[in-house]
Amino acid sequence: MAAARSMSTGLAPRTLLLAHHGTSGAEQAAALALSLAVPGHTRIVHLYVVPDFWEGMQGDDWLNNAWTRDAFGRHVEGQLEADAREQISSVAERCAGQGIECTPLLRYGKPAECLLAAARECGAELVVIGPPRPKGTLGLRSRMDLDQLARGLAVPFMVATAR
């Protein structure tokens, strides 16, 4: 029985941790993860990280009153939540389309730290991330620390190739 499953699933992981937040690199990672996953065998854990630089994004606003700051806080949270929902449902739909189980995981902090913690929590057997954003490409500056991942991860991780 075990031998038969091993034949059909090959080296496919049972739990694959995918770091994805909607950039073109993350799309590459999603495509790679889906190509490695085996329906009925692999569960993709979709990690979406809200970077912690947002903490410093309203820090020195000292002229406004509490009402205005609260309104801004709610607005930013709403926007970040909407972005997260959009990405989570997008990955979930693609997984469902291939019959692959998908579990979303939303975290706030530094991307590499969140990924290391998530890999431990979900018992990932493989971690898939996107390639670093090419220099000069527009985007938020919150990059995955590859060195930290290489030293901290106890499981293999794959970096999708850039297009």
Add this chain to the structure above:
Amino acid sequence: MVYTHKSPALLVIGIVMLAWGWLNQSGTADGLQAWLHPGAYKEQKQAVEKHQAAEKAAADKAVAEGKPAPEAKALKPGKFDDVKRGQANFATIFGGLFTAIGLLILLMKPKEGHLDYYISIFPGMAFILSIAFVVRWGLDPMFANWGKAALPTLGWDFAKILNLNYVVLGIVIGMVVVNVFRIPGWAANGVRTARFFLKTGVVLLGTLYSAAELAQLGALSVVMIGIFVLGSVWLVLLAGPRMGASNSMTGVLSSGVGVCGVSAAVAASPVVNAKAVDIAFTLGTILLWGVLCMFIFPTIGHLLGMGPVQFGAWAGTGILNSAQVAGAALAFDPHGIQTLKVAEIFNITRVLFLPIIVVWLAAWYVKREAGAQKVDLSQVLIAKFPVFVLGFLGLFILSTLGVFAPAGHYQGKYFSSEQVKEDKLLKEKDLAALQAALPKVTAPADNKALQDLIAARKVSTRDQDVLLRGVAKMEGLDKGAKDALGNAHKAAWHDSKIIKAYRDWIAWLFAFGLTGLGMQITVASIKQAGGKPLIIGSVVGLIKAVGSLIVVLLFVREFI
């Protein structure tokens, strides 16, 4: 949620402050203080020697005349004593308070509630205050001494030109703490009180203006802010769509770049439904510009020989972010409050423009964006009104009514002949220097003010004093005339003790608030500067900074 961290940090800070208070009180720290304040120490030493010599001479004279020795007179405290006493009092009061609350934190079992929340802010406040103490009492005089020591070698005072004073150093240390070490958990809640103390500083500033000053500075700020705020908002609204920026990005950027930086972007973001990425790019751009300007503006101001009014007007108009306006003003003029007074009037005017700009942007956005939700204009105007400005105005009114200063303090009572003693009247050599300077003063009003001064040997009215302070700043005036004008001003102008105390407290409140604000400026946020907001914001920010500098240099006289 329980906010108070059971940590000995507050107790340790309190004990260290108490120890510093005791070291100053007992004279144990005299060696260190003499090194930090060599000028004051030298004066003190000379005064003591002079006093002892006088005492000895009096005693010798009494002995020679066969009289009993005269009673020893106490030496009046000098500047060096004032420094030590000030530090001892401050450190003892706050050290005692923090030690008591630090013990309470260790002994009590915190429970959810208001008490827990209020107690949780003290460790962070003590953390900021301890940094402010080190910077203001230690690093500030140390760098000033080094700057003077290096002057013969370098040919310029690097500490002055690079503004290495307590304000800039406090902000820099705050930024280092948050970006390199992170703010400790026990201090996090208290660090957020920085904005409250900054606002308190602005409210207290209300005590320092005369009605004439406020009217003239207010009018100047309305004109300059009106032109540059409305101009830069309009410029961004024009450039944004042409450069392909979305309406929400253009809206949030125009408020941030045009009005008062982060505060305006925060106020406008919900109104123009700004996306997260728009907010990140815009706030990053504003913070980057704000921090750069805070360091560059004072240096340019010193190099151009600007005075308090010119620099305050320039910083208050040209620096994108309002928090950095206060920082730049105090960095430029750390030991006086004149520049801050001018800059804050501009800041207040900016923030009063904010509700109007938000309404404008709301209307602009609704017009351009199909399906955008209409905004209740009256609600926006009320919600965005800066309530603390009412506090500022309240204190200004109380001050003008004479509550904090002797009656007539601002009406020129001290210019009357009864108040200026004979020995304070201008001497012959002063009058000769002023006579020689008379032909150089071509403006009729200034010339008349100078003639009146020569005739009366004293400043007779406040308006005359204001004019003559402007004359003293004229280029080409010789030192003798400038000194004479300075003496005439000093003889006529007096500050009440309460006002002096307010001035000192205001400097502390801003030092505290700006150090705390430094702890909220993260490199991670600044790094988000990018995209179209960086390009448009940089162009408009530069136009605003250079344009306001030109206007100030051309049209703003040094003294209002």
